[in-house]
Amino acid sequence: xxxxxxxxxxxxxxxxxxxxxxxxxxxxxxxxxxxxxxxxxxxxxxxxxxxxxxxxxxxxxxxxxxxxxxxxxxxxxxxxxxxxxxxxxxxxxxxxxxxxxxxxxxxxxxxxxxxxxxxxxxxxxxxxxxxxxxxxxxxxxxxxxxxxxxxxxxxxxxxxxxxxxxxxxxxxxxxxxxxxxxxxxxxxxxxxxxxxxxxxxxxxxxxxxxxxxxxx
Amino acid sequence: xxxxxxxxxxxxxxxxxxxxxxxxxxxxxxxxxxxxxxxxxxxxxxxxxxxxxxxxxxxxxxxxxxxxxxxxxxxxxxxxxxxxxxxxxxxxxxxxxxxxxxxxxxxxxxxxxxxxxxxxxxxxxxxxxxxxxxxxxxxxxxxxxxxxxxxxxxxxxxxxxxxxxxxxxxxxxxxxxxxxxxxxxxxxxxxxxxxxxxxxxxxxxxxxxxxxxxxx
Numbered sequence: 001x002x003x004x005x006x007x008x009x010x011x012x013x014x015x016x017x018x019x020x021x022x023x024x025x026x027x028x029x030x031x032x033x034x035x036x037x038x039x040x041x042x043x044x045x046x047x048x049x050x051x052x053x054x055x056x057x058x059x060x061x062x063x064x065x066x067x068x069x070x071x072x073x074x075x076x077x078x079x080x081x082x083x084x085x086x087x088x089x090x091x092x093x094x095x096x097x098x099x100x101x102x103x104x105x106x107x108x109x110x111x112x113x114x115x116x117x118x119x120x121x122x123x124x125x126x127x128x129x130x131x132x133x134x135x136x137x138x139x140x141x142x143x144x145x146x147x148x149x150x151x152x153x154x155x156x157x158x159x160x161x162x163x164x165x166x167x168x169x170x171x172x173x174x175x176x177x178x179x180x181x182x183x184x185x186x187x188x189x190x191x192x193x194x195x196x197x198x199x200x201x202x203x204x205x206x207x208x209x210x211x212x213x214x215x216x
Numbered sequence: 217x218x219x220x221x222x223x224x225x226x227x228x229x230x231x232x233x234x235x236x237x238x239x240x241x242x243x244x245x246x247x248x249x250x251x252x253x254x255x256x257x258x259x260x261x262x263x264x265x266x267x268x269x270x271x272x273x274x275x276x277x278x279x280x281x282x283x284x285x286x287x288x289x290x291x292x293x294x295x296x297x298x299x300x301x302x303x304x305x306x307x308x309x310x311x312x313x314x315x316x317x318x319x320x321x322x323x324x325x326x327x328x329x330x331x332x333x334x335x336x337x338x339x340x341x342x343x344x345x346x347x348x349x350x351x352x353x354x355x356x357x358x359x360x361x362x363x364x365x366x367x368x369x370x371x372x373x374x375x376x377x378x379x380x381x382x383x384x385x386x387x388x389x390x391x392x393x394x395x396x397x398x399x400x401x402x403x404x405x406x407x408x409x410x411x412x413x414x415x416x417x418x419x420x421x422x423x424x425x426x427x428x429x430x431x432x
Binding site: 169 | 293301
């Protein structure tokens, strides 16, 4: 009647414009020494809920605190862990490369090494979710540095979505999202006559997404 | 280190054009006799995964087999169940009223009775997800009878979304979704000169959604 319950966190960043995931080598059996998502057990005495467990495990295993941390869903069954029937709640985090402190090794999501458990499958599914959400939300903004220019943000969206995006349409959709604000007096020289204005995510969208409406 | 792990299923249908949820009275403590979502424990010996557990529990507690069954996410923590720290994987199902066999009592989602645990909160969150997904997907089609007319489907979308939808735009978006097919030779008299063509969900969209693209 009992079974294994864990939390695993897929931590994403951009490396050379490629969406990349942070992996660690398993410090114990099963899959000792094999690459894996950072994960661990929920500690009911310590974790207010599964989301808190994910934040704790991410920080303990990788040193990263990610303001944006979203539940992807669960994976479960008898075939995914040699120790027996298991259920894992999967979370994903998006951070700029600057916050990574060496606790993980980065791999482009289209060039993954052999992975433990069903983690390759999980990463594939989470990446599909991220690409889909990128198309209508502020999600990719969490991959940017704290201060960024519009052309930089445009580049991030293009990297995630894998398609060129016309700048005029991109700016209009950014206006719809209303998730960033210009930083007063903060500009960056561009080598051209006009320096670039710097922006940041609005505080109210650091932990939740801004989503564009569509539909019937 | 151990805690309670359960699955709960929010079963929705339309009753008098109102989105309604199927509840049962708790047969035991805690919350004996109080309304609740059908739920139960995962049985690792019997359930291939949590999704199978949800389908089994839904059928055992309500008699309903729902082709469409989607994971909403987890709720967890120390405060939601008087027995101790618990995690529940929440699923939702959408069915036409005709498949209900008396195993549940229906309540309009805006007129719920007092509920067990955090189930009122869960229903509120799932309803928001359903209304959001209705705006860009085939989700509401699962509330229709097996055979339906376009005006009937239009009425279902309007009931879920709570707004009037112009028929021309609605038909165009239905074309985008490409999730229904006309049933050859199946028509229904309408009292007007032209009978109405009957449609059904395409088999490939009985368990997964068709989704309209939007975005950058």
